[in-house]
Amino acid sequence: MERKHAVVIGGSIAGLLSARVLADHFERVTLLDRDVFPAEPVFRAGVPQGRHLHVLWTRGLEILSGLLPGFVDDLLAEGAVDLRIPRDFLWLTAEGWRERFDTDRMITFSRGLLEWTVRRRVLELPNVTALTGIEATGLLGARNVTGVAFRARGGAVPPGGKGELRADLVVDASGRASKAPAWLAGLGHSGLRETRIDPLLGYASRTYAIPDGFDPGWKALYLQADPPLTRRTGGLFPQEGGRWICSLSGTGRDYPPTTEAGFLDYARNLRSPVLYEAIKDAEPLSPITSFRDTSNVRRRFDRMRTWPEGFVVTGDAVCAFDPIYGQGMSVAALTALELDRTLAERRSAHWFQKRARWCAAGAWLVATGEDRRYTETEGPPVRLHTKVINAYVSKAVAAANVDPASQAALLDVLALKALPTSLFLPGTLARVLTNTRPPKTSPGELSTSHISGVTKS
Ligand SMILES: Cc1cc2nc3c(=O)[nH]c(=O)nc-3n(C[C@H](O)[C@H](O)[C@H](O)COP(=O)(O)OP(=O)(O)OC[C@H]3O[C@@H](n4cnc5c(N)ncnc54)[C@H](O)[C@@H]3O)c2cc1C
Known part of the structure; x- marks a missing residue:
């Protein structure tokens, strides 16, 4: 050629x-x-997806920084927000709240x-x-x-x-x-x-001004569903310009509404009220927009x-x-x-x-493995090994919520730094299978220590 x-x-x-x-x-x-x-x-x-929450996981950030030297500085100069994950987050996983270990970096910004x-x-x-x-x-x-x-x-x-x-x-x-x-x-x-493989997921998103002086001890919220029991997820992440992007989503056609009252009501019915509490009196900066082409x-x-x-x-x-x-x-x-x-x-x-x-x-x-937890997901039949792996991943999430090494191993997979098979390496496997520590607080409740406390890894 x-x-x-x-x-x-x-x-x-x-x-x-x-x-x-x-x-x-x-x-x-x-x-x-x-x-x-x-x-x-x-x-x-x-x-069209540009109006919705976009995170760039660590491996992506590393590659972009390698291909475009100075890329992170460019983003920060425009007001992107430099966070530590999960330290700066309140993160409600399917297995409960994640302790706020200091594991990795995440820069947040608008997709634009x-x-x-x-x-x-x-x-x-x-x-x-x-x-x-x-x-x-x-x-x-x-x-x-x-x-x-x-x-x-x-x-x-x-x-x-x-x-x-x-x-x-x-x-x-x-x-x-x-x-x-x-x-x-x-x-x-x-x-x-x-x-x-279609989980029939829909998004609705809107930006808000972060209220002056807002400092409850966290900078981003991520409230996940607990499939198959609950199907709704909410994210509230800071962006440049002192804004939050709030993206709500639901699987199985449990689509978040785009009306003022419907959007707030959907947020109120997430597994924790903390996101609703943050946005209910915040100043909206955009209309509410939806997106459904997500299979x-x-x-x-x-x-x-x-x-x-x-x-x-x-x-x-x-x-x-x-x-x-x-x-x-x-x-x-x-x-x-x-x-x-x-x-x-x-x-x-x-x-x-x-x-x-x-x-x-x-x-x-x-x-696709996670989406198979929802009974409404459309696609080829769910195989036994997917069910077995999902049961193990639930245990891995529970371990990651309380154990810094398990948290780091799981985050590496999400951040595309490691393959999912790495969760089965002997050290991680042993930690996951022997973990008996319950999550710090039960889902839906948020203790004061959880709001302000940072657990050292
Ligand atoms: C709601 C939503 C949220 C998302 N959140 C995240 C996230 O948090 N993190 C993440 O990593 N990814 C996320 N994604 C996925 C992410 O947006 C895409 O993976 C990413 O944009 C890369 O896609 P792409 O460049 O292949 O295609 P696209 O981003 O879809 O871009 C296609 C481009 O091609 C152009 N185009 C199309 N047809 C033609 C044509 N015939 N001729 C000329 N130009 C054409 C379009 O104008 C567009 O510029 C999200 C996606 C959605 C839908």
């Missing part, structure tokens, strides 16, 4: 990180997006700020150009891919105008609604298998019998997760590293798809 020109379809997190690594291997990189990018760190229509910060850095690269207001409509080529067909939606190219871009490599990072399956079939590459979807491009050279698929277009576990952006970051490796080692496009599958494997196990 010549390495003159690469085109990336989609300028969200997966597309931007792909462009970042492609810039090291190609003379020119063109990033296409159907949106015109805003000049400020604000919401844009092509990323994160993407804008990454985009600014990537578009500063001298060989990366963005073509915005452009929608990719198909692939060029016969068996192999030689470029992209597009239509203009506004921006620099007049709306309705059509065109083609030739490229040595096309990367599809157009998200869950990617047309790659149909485009591949059009080139004669068929037989794609897709697995969908786990995995497309097995890695298993297709034939695959074109000159084309790869990445990000949510390969594997999209129930977002409540906060994994998609970190998996996109892991996959960008594999794209870099594929190009450095001069591997085939299909080899990359196999690596992309592995990048998503741990997160897929976590998200």
Whole structure:
């Protein structure tokens, strides 16, 4: 393959990180997006999930910091909030309250700020150009891919105008609604298998001003459901600009309402009243918006019998997760590293798809395994081993609530620093199975020591 020109379809997190690594291997990189990018760190229509709580787990943060040196300083300079997890959190797990060990770092921000910060850095690269207001409509080529067909939606190219871009490599990072399956079939590459596991989850979110002088001893709240008994989760995280983002969600079609009274009532009925107490008199800064396209979807491009050279698929277009576990952006970051490796080692496009599958494997196990706890979740039948693993994970969560080493092991899995199988390593297994300490307080109650106390790890 010549390495003159690469085109990336989609300028969200997966597309931007792909462009970042492609810039090291190609003379020119063109990033296409159907949106015109805003000049400020604000919401844009092509990323409708942008109005909802987004966390970036440690592995994702590490990769972004490696690809874009100074990235964390950029975020903090714009007002992102530097937290320790779980020390700065009140975290109600399915097994009770988590003690506030000081285990790891988490920077919190709006999704708009994160993407804008990454985009600014990537578009500063001298060989990366963005073509915005452009929608990719198909692939060029016969068996192999030689470029992209597009239509203009506004921006620099007049709306309705059509065109083609030739490229040595096309990367599809157009998200869950990617047309790659149909485009591949059009080139004669068929037989794609897709697995969908849908917990029928909906989000509703709104931002609030953090009240002046607010200092109850915590900075973020995370109140999880206790499946299958309860299905509602609530998160209240600080963002730049002295704001909170409050995201409520429910599985099994227990969707949070978008009316003023309904939203507050839903918050009041979480497993603890602490989130409701915080927001009930806080000043709302946004309308309440909802989002429901949240199923786990995995497309097995890695298993297709034939695959074109000159084309790869990445990000949510390969594997999209129930977002409540906060994994998609970190998996996109892991996959960008594999794209870099594929190009450095001069591997085939299909080899990359196999690596992309592995990048998503741990997160897929976590998200689909947890979602299988809900009886309403739609998908293939639940197997016995999933039930056994879930019973063990419940014990691991209970141990993590009271034991710093178990907490660190579990957080490493959530933060994509370790594979889920690491929870079965002998040291962790022994701690989990021998843990008999009950949680500090029973769910729904919050002792004073829990609000203000920090347990040293
Ligand atoms: C409610 C919600 C909450 C989430 N919370 C988290 C979280 O806490 N942590 C986390 O890590 N992840 C979270 N995610 C997932 C995260 O948003 C995605 O994994 C992440 O954005 C990476 O996706 P992507 O770049 O592959 O695609 P997307 O973010 O969906 O972006 C696709 C891009 O492609 C563009 N595009 C689409 N089609 C075309 C086309 N034909 N031509 C040109 N451009 C096109 C779009 O405009 C968009 O810019 C959440 C998702 C949802 C739905």
